[in-house]
Amino acid sequence: MSKEAGKSKRSTPKLAVVIMAAGKGTRLRSRRPKVLHEVGGKPLLSHVIATAGKLAEAEDIFAIIGHQAERVREAVSGTDVRFIEQKEQRGTGHAIQCAREAIGGYEHILVLSGDVPLIQADTLQHLMTLHLAEGASMTILTAVQEDPAGYGRIIRHSPDRAEVDAIVEQKALKPEQESVREINSGIYAFKVGPLLRHLDKLTNNNAHGEFYLTDMVALLHSAGEKVAALKAVNATEVLGVNTIAELAALDASIRAATANRLMAAGVTIFRPETCVIDAEVQVEPDTIIEPFVQLLGSTRIGTDCRIRSYSVIENCTLGNDVLVRQGCVLSESTVADGARIGPFAHLRPGSEIGQDAHVGNFVETKKAKLGKGAKANHLTYLGDAEVGAGTNIGAGVITCNYDGVHKHVTRIGQGSFIGSDSTLVAPIEIGDGAYIGAGSCITRNVPSGALAVGRSRQVTKEGWAAARRARREEEEQK
Known part of the structure; x- marks a missing residue:
C-alpha cells in the first residue's frame, strides 16, 4: 500500500x-x-x-x-x-x-x-x-x-x-x-x-x-x-496535458498504441479506430475483436475467442474459445473456456461462468456461479446463485435473493431442470437432478431427483368469455 x-x-x-x-x-x-x-x-x-x-x-x-x-x-x-x-x-x-x-x-x-x-x-x-x-x-x-x-x-x-x-x-x-x-x-x-x-x-x-x-x-x-x-x-x-482536447488526443494515441500492440501479437481487431481498449488489457493470439467493442481495466482474454460488436468488458478474465455475442456487458467476472455469452447478457461483479456454459438473451447474473455446461438462455435473473453442471434454467426464472435487508443464496444441483417463469425464493437448495415445474414459486428445499410444482389451482369457467363479450355488446347498443 x-x-x-x-x-x-x-x-x-x-x-x-x-x-x-x-x-x-x-x-x-x-x-x-x-x-x-x-x-x-x-x-x-x-x-x-x-x-x-x-x-x-x-x-x-x-x-x-x-x-x-x-x-x-x-x-x-x-x-x-x-x-x-x-x-x-x-x-x-x-x-x-x-x-x-x-x-x-x-x-x-x-x-x-x-x-x-x-x-x-x-x-x-x-x-x-x-x-x-x-x-x-x-x-x-x-x-x-x-x-x-x-x-x-x-x-x-x-x-x-x-x-x-x-x-x-x-x-x-x-x-x-x-x-x-x-x-x-x-x-x-x-x-x-x-x-x-x-x-x-x-x-x-x-x-x-x-x-x-x-x-x-x-x-x-x-x-x-x-x-x-x-x-x-x-x-x-x-507531451503534457493543458486542455481537454489535448487529453483526448493523448487518449487516442495510447489506445491506438495498445491496439497496434495486440494486432502485432496476433489479435484480429476489425476497425480498431472504433474500439476502446485500455492500456493494461491483454488478449491472446487468434482472438477476434469486432468493431465498437470496449475492453476496459485489467481485462484478460484468452485465445480463439470472438468478441462481437457493442460489447463492453471491464476487469474480466475470459478463457479460450469464448464467444461474447453482440451487446453484452461484463464486469469483474470470469468466463471459462468454451462458454457462450449473449446476445445482450449482463454479467455483474462476482459472476463465474463455467466451461461450455451458456448465458443467453437478456440474462443477468450477479455473484452467480454456473457449472460446466449449465445453461440460462433467456430472460433470467440469477443473483447470489450457484448452478450445478449441466443444469438448464428456463426462460424468465428469477432467484429472489434479497429480502429487503439481507442477501441470500440459491443453490441448484447438477443436472437439474428449472421450468420457465419459476421463482426461487432464497435461501433455498434444489438437489441434483430435480425438476421444477414451469410457473412455480418455490419457497422450500427440493430433494435430489424430485419434482416440485408450486402453482395455484387452475380454475376454468366455460363460456365465461363469450358471455362477457355479449354483455358488452348489449351495453354498447343501448
Whole structure:
C-alpha cells in the first residue's frame, strides 16, 4: 500500500523518483486534480508511476500532492508511491523545497511531471546514464518540436555538446534564438547535494509569484556546476496535458498504441479506430475483436475467442474459445473456456461462468456461479446463485435473493431442470437432478431427483368469455 514520505528501504539509497502531482485542473476547466484525468483507462499519474516503477535503480517513488490531496492518495493507493504534501501550490521549485527532507538522503533524484503519461522508462534510463556520465548537477530532458511556441527553449553551449547554458522562455528570446526548436520537457535529473545547497536561492520575482525549478539552471551555472541535456528521440513522449482536447488526443494515441500492440501479437481487431481498449488489457493470439467493442481495466482474454460488436468488458478474465455475442456487458467476472455469452447478457461483479456454459438473451447474473455446461438462455435473473453442471434454467426464472435487508443464496444441483417463469425464493437448495415445474414459486428445499410444482389451482369457467363479450355488446347498443 502507499506510504507517507519517510525513511527509505536502505541506509544509503542512490536514486529517488519525484513526481510533480500537486496541480489543479485550472486550464482543463475542471475541479478534478489534473493528474487524475484519465487517458488509456487510468489516471495520468498512474501511467507515470508505472513507468517510474520500471527503473531498477530507483529506491523510492515520491509523489508531491496538494490540490485534493486525499483524492489523489486514494486514486493510487494500490502502488508503492510515497507522498509529500505541498499545502500551498507555489510552483515547481517550491514543490522540491517541500520535498527537501524526503530526498535529503539520496545521491540523485529524477523529477517527473504527473501529467506526462507517454514518457518511457528507456528514455528516463538514457537520461540518468547521460547525467552520470557527464557528472552534471542537473540534466534536462528536452525534445525538438515542430511548433515550440509557448515552451522554454534550450540554449546549448555548442550544438555538439550536452552542456546547457540556459533555458530561455518564449517572451525572453533574442532574435538569434527564435529559430531554436529544442524545448524543455520539465523532466530533470539532479545531483541532490548541489540542488539542496542552492534550493533556497530560488526567488519568486515573476508574474505569477511562484518559485520555478527552471531557475536552477542559472543558479547552478553561477556556482560553477554543470548543467546538461538529453534530447528525447520521440518528441511525443514529453507531451503534457493543458486542455481537454489535448487529453483526448493523448487518449487516442495510447489506445491506438495498445491496439497496434495486440494486432502485432496476433489479435484480429476489425476497425480498431472504433474500439476502446485500455492500456493494461491483454488478449491472446487468434482472438477476434469486432468493431465498437470496449475492453476496459485489467481485462484478460484468452485465445480463439470472438468478441462481437457493442460489447463492453471491464476487469474480466475470459478463457479460450469464448464467444461474447453482440451487446453484452461484463464486469469483474470470469468466463471459462468454451462458454457462450449473449446476445445482450449482463454479467455483474462476482459472476463465474463455467466451461461450455451458456448465458443467453437478456440474462443477468450477479455473484452467480454456473457449472460446466449449465445453461440460462433467456430472460433470467440469477443473483447470489450457484448452478450445478449441466443444469438448464428456463426462460424468465428469477432467484429472489434479497429480502429487503439481507442477501441470500440459491443453490441448484447438477443436472437439474428449472421450468420457465419459476421463482426461487432464497435461501433455498434444489438437489441434483430435480425438476421444477414451469410457473412455480418455490419457497422450500427440493430433494435430489424430485419434482416440485408450486402453482395455484387452475380454475376454468366455460363460456365465461363469450358471455362477457355479449354483455358488452348489449351495453354498447343501448
